[in-house]
Amino acid sequence: MSRLTRWVGLVGVALRRTATKATRTAPRQTAVSVLGVAIAVALMLVVTATGLGLVQGTTVRGDAVDYWVVPEGGGASTMVVSTESAQLGDVHAKSAALNDDGRVEYATPVQISVLKVQSGGTSEYVLGVGVVPDPKLDRVAGLPTAPLSPGDPHYANGSYDGEWTGQAVLSTGAARSLGVNRTATLSVSGAVSGSANRDLRVTAVESAAVESGLSGMPVMLVHLSELQTITGAQSGDLADQILVQSNAGGLQSSLEDRFPTANAVTRSGFTAQNSTDSDLPLAMGVAALLIAIVVGTLFVATTQGLQVEADSEQLATLTAIGFSRRARAVLLVVQALALTLVGGALGIVLAYLTTAVTNYAAVRAIAPVPIANFHPLLVAYGFGVSLLIGVLVAPYLLAMERRTEGVAEVIR
Numbered sequence: 001m002s003r004l005t006r007w008v009g010l011v012g013v014a015l016r017r018t019a020t021k022a023t024r025t026a027p028r029q030t031a032v033s034v035l036g037v038a039i040a041v042a043l044m045l046v047v048t049a050t051g052l053g054l055v056q057g058t059t060v061r062g063d064a065v066d067y068w069v070v071p072e073g074g075g076a077s078t079m080v081v082s083t084e085s086a087q088l089g090d091v092h093a094k095s096a097a098l099n100d101d102g103r104v105e106y107a108t109p110v111q112i113s114v115l116k117v118q119s120g121g122t123s124e125y126v127l128g129v130g131v132v133p134d135p136k137l138d139r140v141a142g143l144p145t146a147p148l149s150p151g152d153p154h155y156a157n158g159s160y161d162g163e164w165t166g167q168a169v170l171s172t173g174a175a176r177s178l179g180v181n182r183t184a185t186l187s188v189s190g191a192v193s194g195s196a197n198r199d200l201r202v203t204a205v206e207s208a209a210v211e212s213g214l215s216g217m218p219v220m221l222v223h224l225s226e227l228q229t230i231t232g233a234q235s236g237d238l239a240d241q242i243l244v245q246s247n248a249g250g251l252q253s254s255l256e257d258r259f260p261t262a263n264a265v266t267r268s269g270f271t272a273q274n275s276t277d278s279d280l281p282l283a284m285g286v287a288a289l290l291i292a293i294v295v296g297t298l299f300v301a302t303t304q305g306l307q308v309e310a311d312s313e314q315l316a317t318l319t320a321i322g323f324s325r326r327a328r329a330v331l332l333v334v335q336a337l338a339l340t341l342v343g344g345a346l347g348i349v350l351a352y353l354t355t356a357v358t359n360y361a362a363v364r365a366i367a368p369v370p371i372a373n374f375h376p377l378l379v380a381y382g383f384g385v386s387l388l389i390g391v392l393v394a395p396y397l398l399a400m401e402r403r404t405e406g407v408a409e410v411i412r
Contacts, residue, residue, distance in 0.1 A: 001053075010334070014332075014334035014335050016331075018030075018335045018338045026310075030339065032303045033227070033299060033303045035299075035343070036303070037346075037386055037389055038217060039293055040291065040293075040295040040347065041343065041347025041349035041386055042354060043292060043350035045352075045374070045378050045381070047284050047352050047374055049375070050358075050371060052281070052373040053372045066121055066243065066246075067251060068241045069242040069255055069264050071086040071263075080251070085268065087238040087263060088238065091225075092225075094242065098258075103251055103296055104244055104248075108242070108243050110140065110223055110390045111128075111231070111233060111238070112127065113230075115127075115188050116190070116197075117188050117189070118186070119186050119404075121179050125216040125218075128231075129222070130239070131148075131223070132223070133148040133149065133223065137243075141219050141221060142190070142217060142219070143169050145221065146208055147164050152225045155224070160225060160228075162224065164198075168200040168202055168220050169203060170206075170219075171220070172207045173218045173220055181205060182202050182204060185200070186202065187199055187219075189230065198229065200222065231407050251264075253374065254266045292385055293389060293392070296385075296389040300343075300393045304335070306397060332398060336397055340390035341387060341390065343387065345381055345386075353374045355374045358372055360373070
């Protein structure tokens, strides 16, 4: 008990010395030490939270959940431009079966293809997106589907000899590139050989939603069967993905069972990426960890090393009144750990606030959902790293203490 009491007393003295330095004798040096650790830990946690957001992917805010059924061999890399990529077949029938599922609000195939569009003497390439419009389907690729007639009349139960609506919704970027406005007639063909040349009429020019990631790109939204006819995908009823709108959770496994040769991934937007390369978030986290340790250790070692040198008289006095080298080492180590832990706590608070502000700004500006995930385990991670910084600083402080003047020199 006497040994335990002695150790508790030493820790108490170290904490009182730390509090005295922070409030009276060395507030500036103490503040720099704490802030150095806090900034390093906050930076590390923000980067790590962003990496977690990338790994876990994003989901639609609120109760609504969107899924994309993507063929094996396709995926996020084919979301923007789908050329010579894996595709799904018989998509009209498969979507109809999904629409009969009570858990599904609406399902539509989506084909994505680069198109060559001519208007007058102007010829441009645009990103063509084919869907089956429905009042339940709001926007795809950032463009509204309401200007398109509901359904897919040209499909005609697979005969592709039904009514040709010729309707197209252009993004402002596409309209600007082509120099056209509403009611303009366009001559459209696929960008690959074997495609047909058909006429389309612009029914609306709309700004693509910012969260789609396509707000600045030339995009054209048309009926699926008409895009299939233009690109030659009507043979086999091909499409790149099937978009499934649903308010029901746990639908992902059911979709994968229904489509054994495809993957079902959650999507928060047309170009949202669920299958992020896991190496990138890992590299981000490791880099942030190394930077936090190096920066935090340098800040604390520099400021507290100078403080140890300035406290040479106090340390010599402690030696004179009977404090052993081990006891003095305990004082220095506890002081370093106390400062780094306080800095870690402040860094955790800063990281949480920064993450919240970042998510708010991202949702308002460019992303449909928060981009960073501040997991509760990051709190323990932050304290662990700050504790490690204190442990790494301790040997340097002990070396500085050994270099201070001895008792005799101080008394003189």
